[in-house]
Amino acid sequence: MTASMASFVNARQMWNATRVPSTSSSSTSSSSTSRCGASASAPLRARARGGACVVRDANNEAASSSGGGSGNDARGMNADGTEAGQQSMYDFDMYVGDERASSAGAPVKKSTFATTPELSLDEEFKTLIRARKAVTEAETRKRWNEGAATPKVAFDLGQDYIRRVAVAYPYAVVGSARGDVAVCDISKSAALAISPAAHRRDWSEVESRPLGERVLLGQYDGGAVTAVGITLVQNGSKFDFARVASGGRDGVVHLYKAATNSAALVEQGQAQHAGVVTGITFTRGSLWSTALDGRLCRWSLIPPPVAVASTEHERWKTEDASAYAKVPPPMLAKQGEWSTGQPSLSLSSCDNSGIIAVGNADGTAAILSAEASSFDSSRVSNMLTWKAHEGSTVRSIAQCPGNGIVTGGGDGIIRVWRLSSKPSSPAFDAHAGTKFFITDESTKPELVAELRGHTGAVVSLSCGCDGRLVSGAHDGTIRVWDLDLTKNKPGEKIKTIRRDARYAVLGHTVWLGSTYADAERIICDGANNVLLEYDFTAQADDTDM
Numbered sequence: 452m453t454a455s456m457a458s459f460v461n462a463r464q465m466w467n468a469t470r471v472p473s474t475s476s477s478s479t480s481s482s483s484t485s486r487c488g489a490s491a492s493a494p495l496r497a498r499a500r501g502g503a504c505v506v507r508d509a510n511n512e513a514a515s516s517s518g519g520g521s522g523n524d525a526r527g528m529n530a531d532g533t534e535a536g537q538q539s540m541y542d543f544d545m546y547v548g549d550e551r552a553s554s555a556g557a558p559v560k561k562s563t564f565a566t567t568p569e570l571s572l573d574e575e576f577k578t579l580i581r582a583r584k585a586v587t588e589a590e591t592r593k594r595w596n597e598g599a600a601t602p603k604v605a606f607d608l609g610q611d612y613i614r615r616v617a618v619a620y621p622y623a624v625v626g627s628a629r630g631d632v633a634v635c636d637i638s639k640s641a642a643l644a645i646s647p648a649a650h651r652r653d654w655s656e657v658e659s660r661p662l663g664e665r666v667l668l669g670q671y672d673g674g675a676v677t678a679v680g681i682t683l684v685q686n687g688s689k690f691d692f693a694r695v696a697s698g699g700r701d702g703v704v705h706l707y708k709a710a711t712n713s714a715a716l717v718e719q720g721q722a723q724h725a726g727v728v729t730g731i732t733f734t735r736g737s738l739w740s741t742a743l744d745g746r747l748c749r750w751s752l753i754p755p756p757v758a759v760a761s762t763e764h765e766r767w768k769t770e771d772a773s774a775y776a777k778v779p780p781p782m783l784a785k786q787g788e789w790s791t792g793q794p795s796l797s798l799s800s801c802d803n804s805g806i807i808a809v810g811n812a813d814g815t816a817a818i819l820s821a822e823a824s825s826f827d828s829s830r831v832s833n834m835l836t837w838k839a840h841e842g843s844t845v846r847s848i849a850q851c852p853g854n855g856i857v858t859g860g861g862d863g864i865i866r867v868w869r870l871s872s873k874p875s876s877p878a879f880d881a882h883a884g885t886k887f888f889i890t891d892e893s894t895k896p897e898l899v900a901e902l903r904g905h906t907g908a909v910v911s912l913s914c915g916c917d918g919r920l921v922s923g924a925h926d927g928t929i930r931v932w933d934l935d936l937t938k939n940k941p942g943e944k945i946k947t948i949r950r951d952a953r954y955a956v957l958g959h960t961v962w963l964g965s966t967y968a969d970a971e972r973i974i975c976d977g978a979n980n981v982l983l984e985y986d987f988t989a990q991a992d993d994t995d996m
Contacts, residue, residue, distance in 0.1 A: 591971060591987050595919065598931065598954040600985035605974060606635040606642070613976045614674035617731075618967040619681045622709075623974065624695045625982060626676025628652070632697045632716065634681070634709045637974065637984060644709045646716040650675040650699025664727060667743065667794055667812050667844060669861070669908055671925045671961045675699050678740070678798075679965075682733035684708070694752065696738055698728025704740050706752070706783060719754040720783040730798025730809070735821040737786060739807060741795035747809055747834075749787035749824070754780075787825040789834055791817060797859075799912075801850045808856055810845025814838060816858050816896075818870075837896045839866060844908075847922075851914035853936025856896065859909025865902040865922060869936060871895050902932055904952045907961065911975075913968040921973055923966040929956040929975060956985065 594600065608627060615626040621638040630650040634643045652675035678698035684691045690710040698704045702724040707716035726743030733739075738750040797810035805821040816839040839845050840860040847859035856868040907925035914920055920934040930952035956973070963977025973985040 587988070588970075594987040595916065595931075596953070598956070600956075600973065600987050602983060602985050604640065604981045605637045605984035606640055606982040608633065608980045608982075610980065612674065612962070612979055613982055614962065614964050615676055615679045616965040616967065616974065616976050616982060617679045617681045618974055619683050619693065620969060620972075622681060622683070622693055623967075623982065624679045624681040624693075624697070625976070626650075626674070626679045626697055626699075628674035628676075630675035630699065632676060632679065632695065632705070632707070634693065634695055634716065635982070637982070643711075644714055644716045646697075646705070646707060646718070649697055649705055649716075650703060651701050664743065667796060668727070668729075669925060671907075672910070672964065673962065675701070678728050678731040680731035680733050680738070694733065696731045696733070696740075698724075698731050698740055698742070700727050702726055702728060702742060702744075704728055704731070704738075704750070704783070705780075706738060706750070706754075718780045720750075720781050722748065722750055722783045722785070724748075726794065729794075729796050732798055732800040732807075734800035734802050734807070735805060737821070738783070739798065739800060739821075741791075741798045741809055743794040743796075745791050745794055745811075747789045747791060747795065747798075747807070747819070748785060751784040751786050753784070785826075787823060789819065789825060791815075791834070791836075796844055796846055797848045799849050804850060806850060808848045808850060809834075810839070810848040810858060812844050814840040814843050814845060814860070816845050816848060816856065816868075818856065835896075837868075839868070839896075840864065846908045846910050847912045849912035849914050849920075851920065851934060851936060852917070853938075855899075855914075855934075855936045857912050857914065857920060857934075859912050859922060859924075861908040863903070863905035863907055863909060863924060863926070865905070865909055865912070865920075865932075866898060867900040867902070867920075867934065867936075868896040869899050871897055899936070900934075900950065902950055902952070904930055904955070910964055911966040913966050913973075915968040916970050919968065921966055921968040923959075923963050923975055923977065925961050925963065927957070927959045927961050927963060927977065929959065929963075929966055929973065929977075930954070931956070931973075959983075 606623065606625065608625060608631075611627040611629050611631060613625045614628050617624050618637070621636055622634060622643070623637050624632065624634050626632055630648050630652055631645060632649040633645040635641060636643055676697055676699050680696045682694050684693055688710070690712040691708050692711060693709040695707040695709055695716060696704060697707075704722040704724065705718055706720045706722075707718050709716055722740065724740065724742035724744050724746065726745075728740055728742045730741040731738070733752075736752060738752055740748050740750070791809060791811050793811040793813045793815065795809050795811055799808045800806065800821060807819045807821050809817045809819070811817065815836050817834040817836040819834045839858040840862065842862070843864070844861035845858050846861050849857045851857055851867075854870045856870065858866050858868065860866070902920075902922075905922065905924040905926055905928065907927075909922055909924045911923035912920065913922075914934070918933065918935040920932040921929060922932065923929045931954055932952050959975065959977030960979065963975065965976050967974040971986065971988045973987075975983055975985075977983070
C-alpha cells in the first residue's frame, strides 16, 4: 500500500469513527438483524439522526424510531444542533433491497430515491485522486492563460553555447555551437550521454559564410549543429532509451542510440547532404532530413551490417559491428528522396497524422505522407505544395490538431492553414492516427489566420499544448497564441482567431533557435550555455483540498 493510500485509509477510519455516534438500540435475537432493528432480509432505507435511527416513507414521514427519542423529536433537532430538514453531519442512508422497511421489519412504501451503493476504499481513493488531478489541471491551465510560469535552468552545457534542442520529455538532445551533441534528463538537470565534436564548424565569422546561406538563414543562425531530433525507444535492449539524430553545417546527418549504461552516444550510421542540414525528425519508424540542397530524404533506422575485422577469426566477414573495435559508421539506407525545387529551411512531422511538412526558401510549404517511398511503386506519393508566404521564406513549420499547418516566415509573420478534403477523400487529423496519401485533387490548404507580433524571423513553432501555439523568433522573444481548430468540422467556417499574442516571454538572445511546449511547460534555448524551462504546473500548496 502506498504512503498516500495509507494516509487516506487512516483519515477515512477517523472520519467514520466520528460521523456516526453509538446508538442505544438493543440488539435483536436474529443475527441477520440490521443496526436499526430491521431484518437484513427485508428491504431497508434508514436515516440516522444523532442517536436515533428513523425510517422514512416516500412522503418523508417517520415510520418508526429507536435508540431514544420519538420520530417527532428526531425531526425537531439534529444531534449536531442543526434544525430538522437540514443535512446533518451525522446523516447517512442505508439501502437493502429494492423496497424499504420500518425498524420493526414491516414493509413500507417503496423509496422514491435511487439506491447508491457505498464506494470501496480503492474506488473512493481513485475518485479523490481524479478530483485532485482535475483541480491541478485547471490551475495549470489558468497559469498558461496568465503566463504565470516558473523559469528554471533545465540543463547547463558548460563552456559551449546551445544552438538547437529537441525534446521527448523527460529527455532532450541539444546541439552546440562547437559541434557537440548531448542528451540530458530535464527532470533531473543531468547529462546522460555526449558525442563531442560530432559536426565540424567550418567558419568563424558571419562574413565568412557563403552569401546564399547568410541570406537564407540570417546572421543569427550560427553554430556547427543546425538540427537535432530525438525519439524514445520502445523495443530496444534493456539499456537503450532513445534514438538521437543530428545535422550540421557540414551537411552530415548522424544517427545515434542513447543507453543508460554508456556515457557516450553510440553512432549507428550517417548520411550526407550537399548543403547545410536544416531539419531532422523521426516518425513512423524512419528518420527524415532536409537541407539547403533542396532534398527531402527518408532514412532507415536499421543500421546495415558492415565488413569488419573479427577478433575471433583471422579473416574478414560481415557481422554486427557493435561487438568489435570502433570502425567508421555505415551509411544509412535511403528509403526515399524528393526534390523540393528550392533550398529547404524547415521540417516537421506528426506520428498521429502521418504527415511530413517542409518549408522552403521561396515561401512555399509542402506536405507529404510519411508512408510514401520514392523507391516503392505501391507507395509513390507526390508532395502537395502551395505558396505560404509572399516575398519571404518559410523558416519554421508545425502541425496542429484540426487539420492545421502553421508556417513561420522570415518576415516575422505566422500563418495558420487548414487542409480541407473532398468528402470522398480521407482527411488527416493530428489526433486520428490515420494513413493519409496526399494528392493535389483531394487536399486544399485554406488560410484561416495570420498572426503578427514578432519583429524577427520566426524560427520555431510548437503546438504541443492544446489550444495554444508557442513561437520563437530571432527577435529574442517567445510568444504564446490562442489556436484551436478542433471546434470546427471540415468545411465549417472557422471563427476569427485572436491575431495578437496572449503574451510574450522576454529575456532570450537573438540566437534563439528552438522551442518545445506541452501541457505543463515550455523548453527553449536562446540563453547561451543553458537550457531554459518555464513550468506552468501549480505548486502543492495551491491545490490542497
